Amino acid sequence: MNLGSHLTQCLLSLPPPLTRDLVVEHDLRVPMRDGTVLLADRWRPRSGGDGLPTVLLRIPYGRAGMAVVPMVRPLAERGFQVLIQSTRGTFGSGGVFDPMRHEREDGLDTLDWVIAQPWFGEAMVLYGMSYLGFVQWAVADQLPPQVKAMIPAVSESALSLEFLRADGFSLETPFGWGVMVAGQERRWAVPRQLLGARRVRRAMSELPLNQADFAALGHRSDYIQDVLAHDAGTPRWAELDHRHRVADIAVPVSSVGGWYDIFLPGQLRDHQALVAAGRQARITVGPWSHTSRGVGVTAAGEALGFGLALARGERPPERAPVRLFVMGEETWRDFPSWPPPDCAPRRFHLHPDGVLSTDTAGESAPDRYRYDPADPTPAVGGVRLALGVRGGRVDNSGLEARPDVLTYTTAVLETDVEVIGEVSAEIWFRSDLPHADVFVRLCDVDAKGRSTNVCDGLVGLTGADRTSRATVRLWPTAHRFRLGHRIRVQVSSGAFPRYNRNPGTGEPRATATTLRAGNQEVFHDAEHPSAILLPVCPATQKSDLAGRGLEHGLDISGLDN
Structure with missing residues (x-):
């Protein structure tokens, strides 16, 4: 019995899979236009995997482990093959990890590579949460026709701009994330991060603040220094802002957000831009923070309901464009638009x-x-x-x-x-x-x-x-x-x-x-x-x-x- 498969099924409240017998092909080499090679793993059913719709996830946090497998396994067991790729400069992929700066070019090159593979069928779905959602927005206005849907969760097209506002700098998010990615490839990274959480919180009280990365890490972080020195409106972040691409997205989009998520305002803005441009878009917002289990459960459901149907050339189950969890009432309700009319x-x-x-x-x-x-x-x-x-x-x-x-x-x-x-x-x-x-x-x-x-x-x-x-x-x-x-x-x-x-x-x-x-x-x-x-x-x-x-x-x- 595949215990991991059963645990994931329970964790994500999913129906039984089509198969639990999967094969993983490791370290596929994906060339970029500048000669850099990024590594990817392909998950597929042992029997009949070639030609299935492909889910593409591009991730800076590694291609294995407790945080990754529950994202990938349920999709590969229920009708998809899955390609999960480490972004530039992370977990064996070539180049230097400069957060969010290479995701458009690398993403477009990866799409071209996937479509050219002999195991690729006729359809692809883009999927993932947070950074994995941002990489979707970065390429979304130039998708090949084989891409049938996007499913970004707790993410938006200008990922860093809300917490880098000159009139409201959200220190905790970029600092904590910068510390995390700086040490994520060390041995025993997760226990180290948990044990060091208190030190990270103390470091944010450092004066001057540009010494805080040294207090937390013992060395400088270029990313943390950048976010401290440059506000959202400075040229340093201009290439990370993909808001202007949203209206040109031609594929259906189903996004998942949380009322207590740092990216919610931008995510709702993106949804409104899609609707205003006449695109097919829907959004689900629950009573969640960024890392709540409900985000993953709902996103997986959207991938298997909305995404898989579109990849097969079918109509997804009908539902309202906007589904909201109304707190206080503690129930889900459907609405025709955001914001709802008449409020x-x-x-x-x-x-x-x-x-x-x-x-x-x-x-x-x-x-x-x-x-x-x-x-x-x-x-x-x-x-x-x-x-x-x-x-x-x-x-x-x-x-x-x-x-x-x-x-x-x-x-x-x-x-x-x-x-x-x-x-x-x-x-x-x-x-x-x-x-x-x-x-x-x-x-x-x-x-x-x-x-x-x-x-x-x-x-x-x-x-x-x-x-x-x-x-x-x-x-x-x-x-x-x-x-x-x-x-x-x-x-x-x-x-x-x-x-x-x-x-x-x-x-x-x-x-x-x-x-x-x-x-x-x-x-x-x-x-x-x-x-x-x-x-x-x-x-x-x-x-x-x-x-x-x-x-x-x-x-x-x-x-x-």
């Missing part, structure tokens, strides 16, 4: 004494707190991508007890309030320093008082010592606030180390050595109406909520403002 933004205003209300605020003094980057407001759950760190939905009570976190909460809801779509906040803010961050988090407070994070976002301000409106783009979401619950908004000035701590000095993030604490003010009066904008869906708009006697301004008539 309109409604303003929930910040008030004195920690009140959140649909009424506009009157005259009031600002709320104040002190942000000290030497003791930064921590990241708790949410959008995280780091070893040993829990992302997603968590209890926020400890975070909300800190003096550097303000909270604003509605009265108890007397009916459900459903929020699905893009979320933003407008916070009127002032600091006694010219440089400061504004972090906003939306939470659901249950009947027992437990506060759970729904979505959040951060923006960095220059000229923060002048009263101004900070516009914060939170992560998109689908959440139902249940009757008896309350809606809460947190306002603070950081979420470290997900976002780099703002030193308050304006020094470049790579070389800053001085930390200055800032005294922050949040305004909520008639001239400075701080608010969060929630896309409230029709079932919970005026027709259903009016006249329910909601107190503290939550009479739904306030939602018309």
Whole structure:
């Protein structure tokens, strides 16, 4: 009995395979246009593998091991042959690994090579998560006709640009990933990474930050130095931005994302670009962070349902273009588009004494707190991508007890309030320093008082010592606030180390050595109406909520403002 096959079947909730008897051809040599040779492994059924539809995975993390086999085996057992290739400079492939920079040319050369092989049939599917999704976007506007579908998961066409924003640098993701790939080919790499996770977290507190890679690795990392020195808008990253290719993708695309995934905003943007261009596209978003098991389960299902059908010249099973897990309701729902039609933004205003209300605020003094980057407001759950760190939905009570976190909460809801779509906040803010961050988090407070994070976002301000409106783009979401619950908004000035701590000095993030604490003010009066904008869906708009006697301004008539 093939124990690995049975375990993978159980792990991914799959039906029994067509065969468990597979053959793996190792170290196939794939030549690139510059003479570099990349290595690949071909998985196929022992009998009848030639001519089957081919799944192509291009991966920088190796072609074997516990993380790879569950991606490859179920596909090769259920109707595909699979080619998994190590990207340039990784695990025996020639050249130097310069993350994301060679994936277009190498990907196009690999496609040409696969199609020319005697074992190739007539159809190919591109598949994979994260970096394995990015390599699909990099070639997607120039696919040969033999490619019948793309299935990118927790990925997007401009993979690094969200966490390299000048006004919101997400330190944890690129730093942790840079440390991981720097040591991934050492002996006992995974145990080393697990044991070194605490050291990596300590390293992110180094000053100056351009010494952090040495503290974590004992040597320099060119990739980490790059991300510290160059913001998303600089020419250094221009060739990694494939957004302009999305509208020209001719093959059907089924993407899988998570509400707590770092790449979700870009993934939804890519889906909208495909739809706007008239392409065949669908998307599934679940209650997951980047490495959640549900991502792999759902992506495998899409490969075997959507991808295999198209590769065989068949129609995939019908379903809506958008399938979302609605948190709070804890159920899957189908929608015709993203964002769903008729879910309109409604303003929930910040008030004195920690009140959140649909009424506009009157005259009031600002709320104040002190942000000290030497003791930064921590990241708790949410959008995280780091070893040993829990992302997603968590209890926020400890975070909300800190003096550097303000909270604003509605009265108890007397009916459900459903929020699905893009979320933003407008916070009127002032600091006694010219440089400061504004972090906003939306939470659901249950009947027992437990506060759970729904979505959040951060923006960095220059000229923060002048009263101004900070516009914060939170992560998109689908959440139902249940009757008896309350809606809460947190306002603070950081979420470290997900976002780099703002030193308050304006020094470049790579070389800053001085930390200055800032005294922050949040305004909520008639001239400075701080608010969060929630896309409230029709079932919970005026027709259903009016006249329910909601107190503290939550009479739904306030939602018309």
